[in-house]
Amino acid sequence: MSRTVIFHIDVNSAFLSWEAVYRIRHLGGTLDLRTVPSAVGGDISKRHGIILAKSIPAKKFKVKTGEPVVDALRKCPELRLVPPNYELYEKNSRAFMDILKNYSDKVEQYSIDEAFIDMSGTQSLFGKPVVAAHTIKDQIYHTLGFTVNVGVSDKKLLAKMASDFEKPNLVHTLFSNEIAEKMWPLPVRDLFFVGSASEKKLHSLGIQTIGDLAHADVDMLKAHLKKHGEVIWNFANGRDASGVEPEPEDNKCYGNSTTIAFDVEDAPTAKKVLLSLAESVGQRLRREHVRIEVLSVSIRFNDFTDASHQCVLEAATNITKEIYTAACKLFDELWDGTPIRHMGLHTTRVSKDDAARQLTLFDHTDYEKLEKLDQAVDRIRKRFGADAIMRASFLNQDNMDHISGGISREKRAVDYHKERVD
Numbered sequence: 301m302s303r304t305v306i307f308h309i310d311v312n313s314a315f316l317s318w319e320a321v322y323r324i325r326h327l328g329g330t331l332d333l334r335t336v337p338s339a340v341g342g343d344i345s346k347r348h349g350i351i352l353a354k355s356i357p358a359k360k361f362k363v364k365t366g367e368p369v370v371d372a373l374r375k376c377p378e379l380r381l382v383p384p385n386y387e388l389y390e391k392n393s394r395a396f397m398d399i400l401k402n403y404s405d406k407v408e409q410y411s412i413d414e415a416f417i418d419m420s421g422t423q424s425l426f427g428k429p430v431v432a433a434h435t436i437k438d439q440i441y442h443t444l445g446f447t448v449n450v451g452v453s454d455k456k457l458l459a460k461m462a463s464d465f466e467k468p469n470l471v472h473t474l475f476s477n478e479i480a481e482k483m484w485p486l487p488v489r490d491l492f493f494v495g496s497a498s499e500k501k502l503h504s505l506g507i508q509t510i511g512d513l514a515h516a517d518v519d520m521l522k523a524h525l526k527k528h529g530e531v532i533w534n535f536a537n538g539r540d541a542s543g544v545e546p547e548p549e550d551n552k553c554y555g556n557s558t559t560i561a562f563d564v565e566d567a568p569t570a571k572k573v574l575l576s577l578a579e580s581v582g583q584r585l586r587r588e589h590v591r592i593e594v595l596s597v598s599i600r601f602n603d604f605t606d607a608s609h610q611c612v613l614e615a616a617t618n619i620t621k622e623i624y625t626a627a628c629k630l631f632d633e634l635w636d637g638t639p640i641r642h643m644g645l646h647t648t649r650v651s652k653d654d655a656a657r658q659l660t661l662f663d664h665t666d667y668e669k670l671e672k673l674d675q676a677v678d679r680i681r682k683r684f685g686a687d688a689i690m691r692a693s694f695l696n697q698d699n700m701d702h703i704s705g706g707i708s709r710e711k712r713a714v715d716y717h718k719e720r721v722d
Contacts, residue, residue: 306456307429308450311446312446316355358379384714390412403436407546433450452474453476455538458483479514491536521533556577557643576703577627592649593649594648595645599640
């Protein structure tokens, strides 16, 4: 019986690397963004101003992914900022995955820039695991121009941990018999699933390293961290029975949110934001042939406090108008008049789009007509673009998109004629 071998392959500084390669290979640039303090960041003027990816030189200035751009510039005034370009990222991600699929039929895309591969039984084709890992790493670099780290193990969790060791462009192993030597000395924060809150709790219990956690009393951990304590104790001991899953699981929830370019101070404007979110959520539900029964609205106010409210719908739906109407009712019950900077629309209790709607005696809504209307709008937008048809309430609204949430329009592509390319 062949030994289980799993790779975790992670693109080094993915968004920044992909941007750097594109500028050099296709725009004639000579500056490699990966070699200077640089970052991919959102637009401060539209309040999407956070760091999405950073170069290794930027890391030396303690620039962090997820922090506000203004904070990053305070740490590193010479930081070179470039705008996000998700069309480019998606194209690179597809090319990256296509290469991986040449080595195994079991490839699980974990995110846009990382994947697991089950390489069990492939030694006669590609050599020993470390040799195969270098082959894949080098092919990605020579073909696509960016570097990756490869973690090699007999467990998914350990493979992911290994790929996070020293970077960039390296292969690391972390087999079960190497845990004590390579993983246990690491800070407990480095363990998968241990966030800042868990780290503080563990430190208060005298647990500093992953080894400390592995040797801790599991009942004590459960008493302080509940089920999560047992989960991370198992991870610290390298216990992980999950396999590589080429087919993604069905979504258990759907949703979108958006940061608004200005503070919203009136209900009609807020409800337009909800309508734009209902458009994107409803469109996705119909595309994936599902319906939802639970809807929630979330608000982040301009003082960065949050609030949310949810309801159970009378029937499962994917109709935009029905989602929007329910969202407005939730909003009216939730909002206290505090200016709003961010809104979200989220759904759960997902079912396949084949269940009949239970009719009620006093509801005279023509749901069949609404469904056909949504389907017609979806077909038009698919063929002619998202802006081919929009609701009249969004006409002449320069500061608000009629379909919002997820990846905003300005992040989907970059006009490089307006960009400085060195």
